Amino acid sequence: MSHYDYDLFVIGAGSGGVRAARFSAGYGARVAIAEERFFGGTCVNIGCVPKKLMVYASHFSEDFEDAAGYGWTVGERRFDWPTLIANKDREIARLNGIYQRLLTGAGVEVFEARATVVDAHTVEVGGRKVTAANILVATGGRPVRAREPGCELSIVSDDVFYLDRLPERILVAGGGYIAVEFAGVFAGLGSQVTQIYRGPLFLRGFDADVRAFLAEEMPKKGVDLVFNEIIEKIEKTSNGLAATLTGGKVLEVDQVLYAIGRQPNSEDLGLDRAGVELSGMGAVKVDEHYRSSVPSILAIGDVTDRIQLTPVALAEGMAVARTLFNDEPTTVDYRDVPSAVFSQPPIASVGLTEEAAREKHGAVDVFRSSFTPMKHTLSGRDEKTLMKLIVERAGQKVVGVHMVGLDAAEIVQGLAVAMKAGATKADFDRTIGIHPSAAEEFVTMRQPLPDPEDGQAAARAAE
Numbered sequence: 001m002s003h004y005d006y007d008l009f010v011i012g013a014g015s016g017g018v019r020a021a022r023f024s025a026g027y028g029a030r031v032a033i034a035e036e037r038f039f040g041g042t043c044v045n046i047g048c049v050p051k052k053l054m055v056y057a058s059h060f061s062e063d064f065e066d067a068a069g070y071g072w073t074v075g076e077r078r079f080d081w082p083t084l085i086a087n088k089d090r091e092i093a094r095l096n097g098i099y100q101r102l103l104t105g106a107g108v109e110v111f112e113a114r115a116t117v118v119d120a121h122t123v124e125v126g127g128r129k130v131t132a133a134n135i136l137v138a139t140g141g142r143p144v145r146a147r148e149p150g151c152e153l154s155i156v157s158d159d160v161f162y163l164d165r166l167p168e169r170i171l172v173a174g175g176g177y178i179a180v181e182f183a184g185v186f187a188g189l190g191s192q193v194t195q196i197y198r199g200p201l202f203l204r205g206f207d208a209d210v211r212a213f214l215a216e217e218m219p220k221k222g223v224d225l226v227f228n229e230i231i232e233k234i235e236k237t238s239n240g241l242a243a244t245l246t247g248g249k250v251l252e253v254d255q256v257l258y259a260i261g262r263q264p265n266s267e268d269l270g271l272d273r274a275g276v277e278l279s280g281m282g283a284v285k286v287d288e289h290y291r292s293s294v295p296s297i298l299a300i301g302d303v304t305d306r307i308q309l310t311p312v313a314l315a316e317g318m319a320v321a322r323t324l325f326n327d328e329p330t331t332v333d334y335r336d337v338p339s340a341v342f343s344q345p346p347i348a349s350v351g352l353t354e355e356a357a358r359e360k361h362g363a364v365d366v367f368r369s370s371f372t373p374m375k376h377t378l379s380g381r382d383e384k385t386l387m388k389l390i391v392e393r394a395g396q397k398v399v400g401v402h403m404v405g406l407d408a409a410e411i412v413q414g415l416a417v418a419m420k421a422g423a424t425k426a427d428f429d430r431t432i433g434i435h436p437s438a439a440e441e442f443v444t445m446r447q448p449l450p451d452p453e454d455g456q457a458a459a460r461a462a463e
């Protein structure tokens with residue numbers, strides 16, 4: 001047994017920190033964790049969970065409309081924001097309790113206080129100094145704040161979950177997944193929504209077809225998309241806020257939501273004092289076993305600014321526990337991490353975009369299908385689904401799967417397993433579809449798109 005108070009001291013009880021603490025304690029380590037705000041971190045309190053509940057809430061408006069085509073008469077519809085927020089808060093409180101009990105049940109000592117690093121083996125928490133053989137920084141990230149004049153009148157994603165009322169008119173600034181998701185949520189709940197993004201098309205990093213497809217679908221649901229512009233200034237008016245855009249237009253809204261990126265929570269933590277190296281963006285730099293430049297100080301999750309997703313933070317927490325306390329050095333495999341955007345319609349992807357696949361593999365075969373989902377044949381809704389498979393031509397391995405459409409996340413999760421197992425296009429082809437489903441389209445796409453670089457793929461398909 002070491003002479004330190006603990007074998008592991010975890011700072012931050014979010015997705016990664018809780019996982020690392022619980023499993024380390026399960027392996028017999030003496031573990032403590034400090035949380036200054038809420039158990040479960042961003043995901044549970046102001047991220048994935050409440051966001052998805054709001055996506056569900058917002059979808060009912062369409063579901064009621066769609067029911068008419070199936071013979072239903074739906075009576076008066078009214079949405080009550082305070083009811084949604086109160087029910088959401090109750091569910092989050094339940095989850096907070098579960099997270100806390102998971103920790104204490106595993107034998108982890110819990111400090112409900114802010115913690116800072118004093119040196120390589122010392123942490124200050126709640127006015128006390130404690131020592132640990134290892135310190136794990138799992139402090140997450142926070143929204144980047146805007147700097148334009150009047151931006152103090154705006155909100156960020158953290159605030160959305162606690163608004164007193166649903167804004168009748170909202171301007172969402174940003175082109176990442178969080179901006180796109182909230183634009184959809186507010187539109188579904190009945191707000192008048194404009195989304196503004198400085199570039200020519202939102203969702204940088206996603207497949208080009210997926211980005212263009214969503215940009216066609218969102219306006220059908222009432223989101224006004226403005227690209228190649230930013231907000232110049234925001235001013236208070238008698239009637240709300242006036243946002244002046246660089247194109248000269250002035251939008252009258254009730255709220256401006258900035259979702260323009262996230263930054264690591266690494267300031268005022270004592271990391272500099274302990275000699276921990278940070279990147280220019282403030283992310284803790286770590287090696288493949290999550291050790292910082294000070295070997296007894298490790299970091300995982302959003303504070304390392306790599307793939308900012310809960311399942312990645314969980315896997316990293318698990319890897320730290322195994323490496324430190326189960327004699328099982330573990331590194332997370334960051335290839336082919338599937339992800340979803342809960343836009344409306346939703347997106348899910350795994351593997352490479354077409355652009356990245358061409359760059360990595362040279363010749364690729366691309367299979368693409370776009371169709372009206374069966375549900376909307378009777379609902380009459382003008383909403384399409386897009387599916388896309390990217391296959392590296394030489395080995396015929398499927399290297400990219402992309403979908404925009406109903407249930408995309410549920411469908412692509414299974415395909416991510418196939419990709420991880422190295423499935424080829426032939427494996428997809430000999431898989432029997434589930435009928436009638438949208439997902440079966442992924443195993444029945446036979447004809448590659450004509451290759452812009454040569455005609456080989458089309459010729460092979462014709463053989």
Ligand code: FAD
Pocket residue numbers: 011012013014015016017034035036037038039040041042043044046047048049051113114115116138139140141157178265269300301302303307308309310311313
């Ligand atoms: P966090 O979960 O942020 O936890 C860090 C914890 O550390 C916090 O509880 C914080 O209070 C605490 N803390 C910080 N400093 C200290 C200190 N000095 N002392 C004590 N405690 C401290 N991911 C998905 O996979 N799917 C999604 O659909 C998804 N949707 C999202 C939607 C939104 C709006 C946002 C903001 C994020 C979303 N994410 C989603 C991302 C996901 O929430 C994060 O990747 C994940 O929470 C990162 O986990 P973490 O452990 O690194 O940090």
